[in-house]
Amino acid sequence: MSPTPRQGFTLVEIMITVVIIGLLATMAIPTFNRMRIASQDKAVYNNARQLAAASDQYMLEHGVSSVLFTDLVGPDRHIKTIQLAASEIYPEVYTSGPIVVTNVGGRRTVTFDR
Numbered sequence: 001m002s003p004t005p006r007q008g009f010t011l012v013e014i015m016i017t018v019v020i021i022g023l024l025a026t027m028a029i030p031t032f033n034r035m036r037i038a039s040q041d042k043a044v045y046n047n048a049r050q051l052a053a054a055s056d057q058y059m060l061e062h063g064v065s066s067v068l069f070t071d072l073v074g075p076d077r078h079i080k081t082i083q084l085a086a087s088e089i090y091p092e093v094y095t096s097g098p099i100v101v102t103n104v105g106g107r108r109t110v111t112f113d114r
Contacts, residue, residue, distance in 0.1 A: 041110055043085035048099040048112035054078035055094035056114075066095045 054072045059065060069092050073079045082090065086105040099112040 040086040044088050044101050044104050044110045047082050048101055052099055052114050066093050
């Protein structure tokens with residue numbers, strides 16, 4: 001009789017595979033989270049930059065020193081829409097100072113200095 005070929009995997013081989021996948025996941029998940037946070041912060045920073053430019057333009061056009069968010073964003077305004085990246089909260093009033101966006105990702109603050 002000829003020996004039958006080995007079929008399937010042993011428990012040890014499966015356990016080693018699971019451990020290796022677990023180790024790879026523990027290295028990859030923190031990197032993924034850092035990249036997600038950096039991406040959100042860049043999107044919020046870009047929105048703040050657009051709001052700063054729109055508020056400067058509005059203040060120059062109307063000769064005022066502050067402007068409301070609702071005067072800047074809307075279908076017939078300087079900015080059509082603001083896409084939220086991380087449930088952030090934008091200021092209601094804009095002046096010539098820095099723009100501070102709060103509650104980015106539920107815990108961070110992003111500041112755009114003009």
